[in-house]
Amino acid sequence: DIQMTQSPSSLSASVGDRVTITCRASQSISSYLNWYQQKPGKAPKLLIYGASTLESGVPSRFSGSGSGTDFTLTISSLQPEDFATYYCQQSYSTPRTFGQGTKVEIK
Amino acid sequence: EVQLVESGGGLVQPGGSLRLSCAASGFTFSNYEMNWVRQAPGKGLEWVSYISSSGTTIYYADSVKGRFTISRDNTKNSLYLQMNSLRAEDTAVYYCAREIDRGRGRWFDPWGQGTLATVSS
Numbered sequence: 001d002i003q004m005t006q007s008p009s010s011l012s013a014s015v016g017d018r019v020t021i022t023c024r025a026s027q028s029i030s031s032y033l034n035w036y037q038q039k040p041g042k043a044p045k046l047l048i049y050g051a052s053t054l055e056s057g058v059p060s061r062f063s064g065s066g067s068g069t070d071f072t073l074t075i076s077s078l079q080p081e082d083f084a085t086y087y088c089q090q091s092y093s094t095p096r097t098f099g100q101g102t103k104v105e106i107k
Numbered sequence: 108e109v110q111l112v113e114s115g116g117g118l119v120q121p122g123g124s125l126r127l128s129c130a131a132s133g134f135t136f137s138n139y140e141m142n143w144v145r146q147a148p149g150k151g152l153e154w155v156s157y158i159s160s161s162g163t164t165i166y167y168a169d170s171v172k173g174r175f176t177i178s179r180d181n182t183k184n185s186l187y188l189q190m191n192s193l194r195a196e197d198t199a200v201y202y203c204a205r206e207i208d209r210g211r212g213r214w215f216d217p218w219g220q221g222t223l224a225t226v227s228s
Contacts, residue, residue: 031211031212032212032213033212034212034214034215036152036215038152042220043202043217043218043219043220043221044152044202044215044218045217045218046214046215046216046217049207049209049211049212049214050209050211050212053211055216087151087152089152089214089215091212091213091214092212094157094166095154095166095168096142096154096157096213096215097154098151098152098153098154099151100151101151101152
């Protein structure tokens with residue numbers, strides 16, 4: 001199975017900050033990497049697929065990059081509604097493993 | 108509107124069984140692969156099972172293999188997860204999720220709201 005490792009596990013940031021979350025795969029997954037946002041008590045929501053393609057309706061302050069084993073989710077200017085937990089997921093092979101999550105909290 | 112609605116969760120004793128359902132609407136259910144994903148309280152997401160659009164290809168996580176059975180009824184636009192020999196560590200919110208397959212890979216969208224299965228004596 002492909003292991004997905006996110007860092008950091010949590011971070012504190014202020015509104016307007018630039019935030020970067022990293023996801024590393026245990027083997028190359030090309031660009032088969034997705035990012036999801038989950039708010040407390042809610043289902044995950046797709047943000048980015050194919051490592052860098054923004055899902056329709058997702059604000060442009062979110063962006064994704066990377067290929068192979070190293071990927072990044074960037075929020076260019078953190079907004080109050082962005083405080084949530086973010087998960088990466090590989091779709092290169094089954095099982096479709098997730099990272100352990102990164103919780104973005106208010107500083 | 109594309110929608111997935113899970114049901115069937117509840118409290119069950121260790122060793123017991125539950126059958127989860129996921130009702131799909133707003134899209135042609137029979138054209139899509141489907142998945143179950145779970146989340147233990149305060150923990151991250153764990154993929155559980157996959158079923159192809161026709162139901163002929165099925166995969167399970169090692170943690171549930173031999174105990175859980177995924178199935179679907181395309182005439183009823185419904186996905187199921189039969190969970191047997193339940194353990195305390197199966198306690199989680201269970202989500203169904205549609206799998207999208209495009210040229211840029213595969214992803215889950217949308218997800219249902221989840222149903223909580225609690226295994227406890």
